[in-house]
Amino acid sequence: MDAMLFDVQCIQVWGIHLVVPILLVICIQLLWHHYNLRLADPANKLPLPPGSFGLPLVGESFSFILKANFIRMKRLTLGTVYKTHLLGRPTIRVSGPDNIRKVLMNEHKLVTSHWPKAVQNLLGDGALSMMTSGTSHKNRRRLITKAFTHDALEVYTEDIIAVIREEIYKWCQDKTVKAYPSCHHLTFRLAAEILVGFRFCKEKNDELDFHFHRFVNSFFTLPINLPGFNYRKGVESRNKIHELLDSNIKDRWETDAYSVNTLQVLLDAMKDSGEELDVLGVKEAVVELMFAGYDTVGSALCSVILKLGQNPHVLEKIRDELFVHGILEPSEDVTFAMVGKLPYLNNTVKEVLRTCAPAGGGYRKVLETFELEGYQVPKDWTVIFSIRDTHEHSDTFNKDLTFEPDRWINIEDKSVAHEFIPFGSGPRTCIGRFYAQLVMKLLIIELCRSTEFTLLDKDPVIKILPVFQPKGGLPMEIKKRTVIYQNNNFNAKI
Template identity: 40%
Template structure:
């Protein structure tokens, strides 16, 4: 009898809990429904706000790309949800995205999730708006000028060669995504910023930075052991290390020519009569590393995977390199790479364009609505957040045929599938907030592709390729294990050469 009473009580508790969850969820839905603009007759977008406080954040993390596609099929290209502690309207489609990107400063304003804003810092370019944003973009633009890229290229090439040599000397396979992260972090530290750090210091900073990146997009709940708290602690540690490196660099570069991004940033600030403070330098440095790290590592991993999957693409790439005198006897000719030379390689450009179409590293960008406007017959209320979707816009763009197929020739002169409408293809965003570093990112990826083409062989070390996860950036769900085999003989002394060149610039 006692057992029955216990079971009955337990059932009653479970029923009460279920009713409480149901009521609280309905109240949560209603709480956001009343935020519609009463002066606008258009309805709010359809969609679900999930559960109180957490919304659909865990659905988004666990479902990956299925989250967007399933809701797009159910609700259409414009739907509402609640992610990372904020109400959100997700938007897909060239015309819709165009309206958002071209509406900066009057319809919308950039505003990332609170965790991202706080961890990147109040002085970052990402968080700035209006005249401050325009001024900072002007300062930052010199970092990515043609002249600056020409200066970076030899050092980028040597860092890549050095890394590939290490990979090929490894007795077994390597985990490409993990190693690509180390490569892009090293490129940011050694090439962009010109920091002279020991391998031990570099590895420690890399570990801390990984913890920082893992929590940039987290629920903004500042509690012990929360991801947000871990991100804050990682940021504090990073800023201490960066301040030390900046001070050492300033002492060692007195009276020397400006040869890296941090030098250019410091000098550009002086030219505009606004010399950067140490806090601004630290925030700018952290943002540069962040911008150069996760997305480039993601694209680098995708590049290696696609070249493994499509050997015909790799061979066609080699043919172009041989035809332009860049590749000879299986190796890159010394002094053959210049920015203009790389830009003239049409098939290589098609490969990178297709890579960024099919495997765009980030899903989109955040904006805050300044005034209510219309999209697809729905009102987008003032005060709400909007996430325009890059990846889903690529997937649904009518100009692309067989969208799931990796086909670089779609961008060739005979087809040019991207010619009809600029907002069907936007891997680097658009409008006044398009990615400033896009030319550097493409230069890095093209140089990596060229160096990969010069290797004797690299092959998948497992039976199948891992599945792809889209959150927070595109990456393998499991490890992408690859064996790299020996580089050509004239590349054996790259480590010494790299150290000599990088040492001379810092």
């Protein structure tokens, strides 16, 4: 009898301990779901897209960041428009050419660029991607575009080749290197030397290197400006980079220096249009260019090595093309005009960007409620457009991510304007896209003609955040190329 009474008491105690918390969790979860549903636009009769808001407050942020296959599974189960809750905001994620077109071509009308607070503060109002007013964004874009015209890129080409050659020479001396960090170092040098025109002593370069990395690493953190916090370190390093830029900008403004870098082209363009020198604005614009072109280009260059290493037949075809155009020997000069005449190389670069898109997507804030696939996309929510999902499920490319540069032979760029979007699309298309592709092409040319390399991990696990990258850094063996080239396809049409 006593034992039975004890059992009943145990069940009651355990019942209270288990049932109450479970009920509480269910209640909080329901409240969270209803709270978010109430953020829909009541004036719009359309339903919200399918999907879930995840856990209270954190939403689905951790799953998106930590689970490699989460985004792909969501796309497969929920389709091309679905709701979720990310980084503290109710969010609609979209992919597919029609949805991409509607979102990206309606910049400043239905949507506007939207970045986390820490990024906004660190880059500042002078950064192009932070400008939300249509007019100031358009005017600033017109100015910065001058630094990436055909003529400007032609001038940068010789210096880009020189930096690439120096870095490849070091890789060959080291014999075994990790492609991912090595490509990032190369990209950093290009940013410092070609974009900003820094060519100072080793100590100053190391100082810029240190502060630039500290700055980049502080971006996706909470904007807490207190000692010890990453954000505070980012602010300190941003100020230091601005200090290093200060004298560079003033000297260049006053001395009419010969223009071989982006900063100089920018200053010249400002002078030509009769603008006053706004030192802070120029510093913010230049730092943004360094930042925007760092991880993305570093990732793209590493993917070039990954794809060429996995597909030696592609590498050989590029060598054929270089041979036919008389630039296979490292002693033969490569010019910007020549690079534009190599169709197989061009298709290889597009295929790398399609199969290994460096950036996964972009963020927008909704300015007024609109419709996508019969669902409402409510005012003030975040929209994320997904580059990778769009590439992965494209009909034109048969939903196929197999690396095959020749598939581009019959595809016109215009016909896939919203299916192939490594650089986004519309008024905010990447301003550095031609520069990035030029650097990719020049790296491929130098790798093909001066080196032989072998991947030590041919099929690495891929991480997609913050950019596409092989886990383990993609180790490779690399040496100077000594083989006498024999082109068996000399008469073949390339």
